Amino acid sequence: MMVFEGFASDLSYLCLSDVGGAADKISLIPQDFFAELCEQIIQHLNHKIPGVNTVELCQRLRTSGIEISVGELAKITNVVSFLFSTAARNNLSTEDLVTTVGNADSTLPKHAVQVIRHVWNEHSKSVSVSEDVGNMATVGQFVDIKWKLGVAMSSDTCRSLKYPYVTVTLKVADPSGQITDKTFEMTIPQFKNFFRQFKEMAAVLETV
Incomplete structure (x- = not known):
């Protein structure tokens, strides 16, 4: 029972600070989409994927006519991730989790609670989260890199530059699991020089 009370205390703090704003936006998200988001969060907690690509998910929502910002979707992701990770640390059953969420000061939408019930019922045994939050990574994780070559044609101070440049886009998952570019x-x-350093790193890794 003390474990359940500890979880309820953690969730109560989260509700007061975050869930209130997130619940309103969750109510706009279709049930199947919210289920996909929860599944990705579980995969991230199980270290199967580096993070949740909130930018890509947000674009899909907007395409379907739902007005939501990347920051708002990231907030929802953080709330649900905290919910699942805290439940895992406290070995909470599905019913205890749903009961606590349902009794929270800022109640989540009914369809969201149904998704949480289903996802936690399916994956609660597989989620393993360290109790020592201090051991969590404090740096981002590299996911992907893309580059393209361009030519600067002009600027405010020079009408004809015509010098080549390279645009590099790094996809990185931060410690909370949000993937950003x-x-x-x-x-x-x-x-x-950038490329040379990558070759040097690759050469060193081959000796490990």
């Missing part, structure tokens, strides 16, 4: 430009010499 970091884009920057490099001159050709900078890109060559």
Whole structure:
């Protein structure tokens, strides 16, 4: 019972600070889409995927006519991730989890509670979260890299530049599991140096 009370205390803190705003937006999200989001969160907690691509998911929602920002979807993801990870640390049953969520100060929409019930019933045994939050990673995880070559034709101070440059986009999952894109430009010499350092890292890894 103390475990359940500890979870309820953690959830109560979360509800007061986050769930209130997230619940309103969750009510706009279709049940099947929310289920997909929960499944991705479970996969992230089980270290099967580096994170949840809230940018891509947000674009899909907007395409279907649902007005929601990346920041709002990220907040929802954080709330649900906290919910599942805390339930895992406390070995909470499906019924205890649903009861606590249903009794929270800022109640989640009915369809969301149904999804949480189903997902936790399916995956509660597989989720393993360290009780020591301090051991969690504090740096981002590299997911993917893309680059493209371009030519600067002009600027405010020069009408004809015509110098080549490389645009690099890094896809990174931060410690909370949110996947974001970091884009920057490099001159050709900078890109060559960047590429050389990658080759050096690859050579070192081959000796490990």
